[in-house]
Amino acid sequence: MDHKHLDKVSTAGLLIALGIIYGDIGTSPLYVMQAVVGENPISERLALGAVSCVFWTLTLLTTVKYVILILRADNRGEGGVFALYTLVRKHARWLTVPAIIGGAALLADGIITPPMSVASAVEGLEMRYPHLEKYIIYIILVIITILFLIQALGTQLVGRSFGPLMFIWFSMLGFFGVLWISHDWTILRAISPYYAYDMLAHEAGGFWLLGSVFLCSTGAEALYSDMGHCGRGNIRVSWVFVKLCLMLQYFGQGAWLMEHTGEFLRGRKPIYEMMPEWFLLPGITIATMAAIIASQALITGSFTLISEAIRLNFWPKVKLRYPSNEKGQLYVPSVNWLLWAGCMGVVLYFRESTNMEAAYGLAITLTMLMTTMLMAYYLYTHRFNFYGVILFLVVYLSIEFSFLLANLLKFTHGGWVSLLIGSTIAGVMIIWLRAFNIKARLTEYVKLSDYTEPLKELSRDMSIPKYATHLIFMSNASRVSEIESKVIYSIFQKRPKRADIYWFVHVDTVDDPYTMEYKVNVIAPDDVIKVTFRLGFRVEQRINLYFRKVIQDMVKRKEVDITSRYESLNKQNVIGDFRFVVLEKFLSFENDLPFWERITMQAYFYIKAFTTSEDRWFGLDSSAVKIEKVPLIIRPAQNFDLKRVTD
Template structure:
């Protein structure tokens, strides 16, 4: 699928882009300026310098790097760090490490985004007061937890219907941001002097603003945390829709930030306290409505992060970075995906973050540190992509120099947050990195040491077994899931299963192999009839975003082969054959377990033990492949990676 229908911007596409990809970056005005000011009195240096940093960050990081440059690296219309990795992984093995780190830190950051977005919006209720002066709401934690819980429960049903409302709501949100910002800018047009990078330089090189100076970059970075989503959602929206809609979104964001700056300068010397600049821009009679619109935008931002996490996990599974957990497709709409285990883990993580930090101001410390790692990893993968595209080396070095310096500065500034909450996101990212690395390394160990036989050596024995009526027939059609990519090969464990474990007589033996391709939506297959009406091998070539529904795909293959006269699937039992009854199909899936008879180096032994420990909590191979349980035989086979050679057992007479 080339996604040619998304090559041009359309009105509908622009609205979809508005609703899907700008939730995170679009809700940043809820907390960025508040984070920059912090607990210090408002002063013009921090306000003007902060605005200048925000403008140039959005320009250099979001617009230039992501919207203009990174969107060029599309994998058949798909984007995201794993799609980029799929484009370059054949050229260098070491690129696996930045891909794992980038994917893990992106997932970790997704646990912080929903709590901070929803909390920032709901905390606006603290600015509402009863007639007697008491706050309308004093504790927002229960409200935030309820909203997040409902949001995660809703994932079970898919987002097809509500998704149509996302675009209009976000259009209303950005319109509100731009309009309210412009109203306050009108009271102080001189705020636009902050467009000069001189103010950013002055702020970053001075310490007269208390805890400001260079470390302010940690707060400034929050304005661009959603930039990675622009690339990740490339497949949903198309690059032209993203680029065109970004013009409107960026203008609205800049107007809002500068409007907040105008309000802050009008209150120079004061402390913010519980007041949020974004809500101070609103007329009092519109405050509650504004808070509700902000909450809706925060929920949409959270939904985008959750959906993105599901997609990221599904890609990680195909690339052997994650255990084969259950994937559910709630509707036939493309991109609709639900991962129950991840949904539960994300909900637990989000609720834990809310209970631990309680307020959005505290969450800011944990936010941003992990995503800087994602952006640095994307930069390294993009540089290699430019290299294989034969871009001039000087341009590649310039790209690396600019963005490693910029993102490296953000990373160093964010490290100041480590003891204030940054350790939370890094701990989560570390756990995810460990799981991904263990799974990838264990998969490589398994593949490297899997023994294969020449299938040609077993053609005659299989034909003889098929004719041996002294052995009870196991099935008319016996289908084995095979890891052997070559048509000429077959695993020795399958041969052992057929001939020794329990002789499995069948009329036709099918060997099915699934290849995961770098092309995200490839759906192809190749049939090799090794022996007519006796031995057939089917190789599926599926993209890393294609759902594994082997039962359905195999049925399609058989139907096409029957229509071409390549195979006869009627039952071989005489009474059933005369009535043209279709023979039974039975799948056999071999599931490995680690044998005690292994002598492994310490690191490999720890990796394999961790791999099989995690594997016991995941779905079996047959469920991952989408096979009908009543037609599947799951066989446990011992996995001997390195046999024990020393055995001091002695015979006594």
């Protein structure tokens, strides 16, 4: 990746960044102050302390940690917890743990964010139209459904549509913030961290208020996850504008709170109370659009995360779509509708945004903690100053553990929902990774050289009907000299498959996101050839198309003759047919596995039944593909007492 391109700033890039990335963190003013004040009477200490906590959280956690430091850790322009993991995983196996926890928690947050943001915005309608109260939940459900329906259009189109709306939203936040700051300039005292300490040490609830304060930074992880969509330069420049508008709004809300000292909020939202009555309906409309965009940030991040998880063997192979030729643009139908179903469930369970606050924030705190651990290891392996790495680790683990501890207070009030969702996702990832390792460890490989001559003889055996001119097997054998014993069994024993040329194709997924390379090893000229594709973890698997390109290159170099070997067809220069064979494994009844391995493999094959088939995953033409079911005998039963009896 050209880092100059990554750091390039453009008007279009800034607009897309506003539309895709900042929805979540940008809509926090809808609920943060309301959550911090809660049922407590408004006091000067509470108002100043809340604003001070928000200011320093956005500065230390979002600006310094993510915008300045973590955006430096790009994997050829890609960001996110899995992209960071690929940069360090070679150094320690235990790093898989924070990667899985962080990824699962981020996906769980993608289910909580849309209901929370949309509900917080739409509930403002009750102020103007009280009779709509019983219909609010249906409005929320409809808005969220429409949002998920438009995902197939691609984030580029969505980003360009949402960008101008987010610009209006942030400008509105800044304008009303300045308006209320001018009512009481003393609110600017909140820049001093003393007021944050004063509130946490002496206000009712004290330290536990951090759980609500944390809501102001819940979109910070999206800054990193969506780096591939917008570029680091566009994110850093646009963040200056976004943070300025956010802080003006928070200070303005603080000034409004100070003007209402001694009162109770009782469901009132400071952001709407700051608006003149004539502007309330336009303000709610703009806020609702911004809330929809808040959901977009996590949805696009979830698509990116799942595509990376698949290539890292953390997630089942599900269908991926690429709505445009723009780099980084993708759509994952199954994840889109799983997120939609989860959002519907959250709305129907909690019904109001104040109830959702309990489930919100807990999962993303875990993601931030895991990112901190991975980033510290990245800094260490890239030879940054050792004491600087320790300082980074101590400072951010202290901050984020404090937030986590405060958020745990929410567990019984709804926090368990986000942890349950995250645990389920993490469970799928663990099952998939463990099953992959079990299969890889116990799959039997044989030396290809031992079967080169038998393959050549089979190719010339006219007594066996020809199966295909070019027979291509998809292989998991990463070594050029090896092939799975199941492939040899399929060729020689299951039904002898005579072909003119045997091709063995292996796909190696590499840590670089956009690598597209291949290597050809001619084992026996015009008889046995092995092709290894090296594809990045963000590259679409279109093996049919890539293999055709390999053939074209080899024909140009005169390395292979692909014309049919039937004499009549050869004279006509007719190209021979190509047929792919994919071996699809199933769990054999002959297995005698230890309990946990048996449970893991049963769960793996159960989940696999609902996912994309191997041939569709590899992008193979279904008319030229043979799927063969082969038993996966991981550990055959050995000790059984079978006796022969006679009458």
